[in-house]
Amino acid sequence: MGEHFRRQHPVFGYIPDFICINKKLIIEVDGGYHFEGEQPEMDAERTRYLNEIGYTVLRFTNEEVLHDIDGVLEEISDALEEYKTNQAPLPSGGVGGGFRVGMGYDVHQLVEGRELWLGGIKIEHRLGLLGHSDADVLIHAISDALLGAAALRDIGYHFPDTSDATLNMDSKIILRQTVELLREHGYAVGNVDATVCAERPKLNPHIPQMQACLAEVMGVEPGSISIKATTTERLGFTGREEGISAYAVALIEKI
Numbered sequence: 001m002g003e004h005f006r007r008q009h010p011v012f013g014y015i016p017d018f019i020c021i022n023k024k025l026i027i028e029v030d031g032g033y034h035f036e037g038e039q040p041e042m043d044a045e046r047t048r049y050l051n052e053i054g055y056t057v058l059r060f061t062n063e064e065v066l067h068d069i070d071g072v073l074e075e076i077s078d079a080l081e082e083y084k085t086n087q088a089p090l091p092s093g094g095v096g097g098g099f100r101v102g103m104g105y106d107v108h109q110l111v112e113g114r115e116l117w118l119g120g121i122k123i124e125h126r127l128g129l130l131g132h133s134d135a136d137v138l139i140h141a142i143s144d145a146l147l148g149a150a151a152l153r154d155i156g157y158h159f160p161d162t163s164d165a166t167l168n169m170d171s172k173i174i175l176r177q178t179v180e181l182l183r184e185h186g187y188a189v190g191n192v193d194a195t196v197c198a199e200r201p202k203l204n205p206h207i208p209q210m211q212a213c214l215a216e217v218m219g220v221e222p223g224s225i226s227i228k229a230t231t232t233e234r235l236g237f238t239g240r241e242e243g244i245s246a247y248a249v250a251l252i253e254k255i
Contacts, residue, residue, distance in 0.1 A: 003080060012053075012190065013223030014046065023083045024055045027076065031062035049219075053188040054255040056083065099190065100252050102149025106140035107245040118196065118203065118244075119210025119227060120172045120217060125201045129244060132161035136171035137246045138196055138227070142214070143171075143178045145194075145250035150187050172217050179218050182252060190251035191224040198244040203229035 005018045005027070018027040030043070047057045056079050060072050114128025117136040129135035143155045152158075158181070159166045159174050166174075179189060192214075196203055207227045215222040232238040238245060 010223075012050070013221030020080070023080050025076075025079055025083065026050060026055055026057045028057065028059045029062060029065055030059055049221075052255070053253060098254055100149045100187070100254075102145045102147065102250050102252070104141040104144030104146075104148060104154075104248040104250070105245070106137045106144065107243055108135045108137045109243045110241060116201075117171065118206070120175075120213035121206060121209050123201060123203075123206055127241070133159070133166055133169040133174065134171050137244050138194060138210070138248075139171040139175050139214070141246035141248040142192055142194055142250065143175050145192065145248040146178050146182060146189065146252060149250050149252045150182050150185055152181060152185065172213070175214070175217050183255075186254055187252045188255045189218050189220050189224070190253050191220075191226070192218075192248060192250045193226040193228075194246060194248040195228045195230060196244065196246045197230055197232055197238050199231050199234065199239055199241045 003020050003023055005020045007018055008015050009019050011019055011021070016026045017029050019025070028043075043059075047059075050057050058075060058079060060075075064072055108129035108131050110127040111130045112127060114130055114135070116123045116125040116128040117134045119138045120136065129137060140155055147154055147158070155174060155178070158178070159169070182189065207229065208222075210227050211222040211225050214225050214227075218225070234240075237243045
């Protein structure tokens with residue numbers, strides 16, 4: 001077939017049997033647990049998501065692979081040919097769609113009398129972050145990374161802190177609307193890698209809940225969102241517990 005397939009290569013929060021990234025084709029060989037309990041429904045839900053972001057998913061049973069390999073290969077070949085047929089030509093003098101990467105950064109001051117919201121969840125602490133919205137520094141960094149990847153400016157442009165509409169806004173709304181804006185421009189979220197810098201409180205116990213919350217808002221699997229927490233070894237404004245900052249890198253894909 002002349003195409004490179006990767007075996008059990010992690011992508012979009014799970015590990016398919018085979019994937020050809022260049023031709024957006026995933027091949028699954030189903031047997032055993034794939035037909036038990038809730039697994040068929042989970043497989044179907046994942047297939048729907050992959051279809052939405054432009055991937056073709058071919059599913060074969062073990063029996064088909066063992067006893068009708070010619071038919072299996074023919075179906076794979078047809079899928080590759082269909083992908084080639086459906087591809088629009090690259091624009092003159094430019095680069096076509098594919099993957100794009102963006103970076104985001106945000107910082108907010110810690111003050112008394114404010115709730116602390118990070119990654120879409122409320123964390124008990126004596127101080128909270130000061131801001132026009134709920135000041136969720138992690139969501140703001142992620143949203144900026146997503147907008148930057150699509151060359152769609154930043155959250156200050158789309159959600160200005162001079163607007164009454166954004167006063168005390170739940171930042172999950174900002175993130176949800178950012179993902180919707182990307183979809184309107186033909187992009188889907190691939191994955192996000194973020195780091196929060198805070199001296200206190202300790203954030204590691206809260207990371208799984210943050211991942212689950214953000215995944216639901218963004219419409220991706222929790223495995224597509226990496227969140228790390230660190231300190232600055234008591235250096236700078238973070239070390240003095242004057243504020244919290246966050247960095248994020250996001251991968252998006254043209255669909």
